Amino acid sequence: MQLKQVTPEDAQELAVYNRELIQEEGHRNPMNLRELTQRMESFLMDEWEAVYFIHDGQKVGYALYKFGTDAFDSRIQTVYLRQFLILYPFRKQGLGRKAFETLKQEVFKEARIHVEVLTHNERGVAFWKAMGFKMYSMHLHT
Template identity: 35%
Template sequence: MDEARYATELDAPILAELNQEMIEASGHKTDLDRQALEQRMRSWLAFRDYECVLFFRSIVPIGYALFRGDVEIHLRQFLIRQPYRRGGVGRSAFRFLAGEVWHNASAVQLDVHADNCVALLFWRSLGFQGQPEAMRLTIASQQLNADRLFRWRPTAA
């Protein structure tokens, strides 16, 4: 069974690696190298600017979600690694977040690069609407329940 847990500052190196994969997959351009991505992630987690959930298959990190908010969620980053895509893992991870993490949320907002057709199709398949720069999903209307593909891993491994 796949697992999820909240990330800590100690996870900044793997989060930077995952973030770099997301940047490359999206076609987004950035001047930040891996070290700068790691420092930025560490800072966001240390100062509680964002929360982050890591997803695992066994002990292997397969993705993450970086977000903030309680009622109105801003999902800044979401990635499932390439070998785990197209099998429902991303959908299950999102449903896990909606059902197990975002208890008070009524809506989720995210930005997608307009050229990232694969991501646009994925988010639209989950019910997100709007332009790529401001996609939105009202959670109550979607009846999203926690997906049992993932379970909580309460402590860092």
């Protein structure tokens, strides 16, 4: 698995991928492709970074993340992994695990990683638990 840095010029393609992620996880985000593109451009021009996952010369997914520091100990680097997607045709081949392991080793290194998963997204919850994540908190909504 190889990583390729994303630039703001890639925002429209990432917006298409983001729309797939929104649909797959059952998120209630109503944004259309134009709005998702604008939001992605804003992310990429701000503090956010993104990479494509490349396998056998093909883009198979992406990740969007932001580095920070722990709220209680500024010596601890953190990373918030906001979006992580393996495109539908490439799923069930172990590429999600390979992509995450590569991202962790090459980019995140020793940073404490935070992810959010919708509680009804059982596949997502199972994936992140298989990657070694444990439940830390739960957001409740009315």
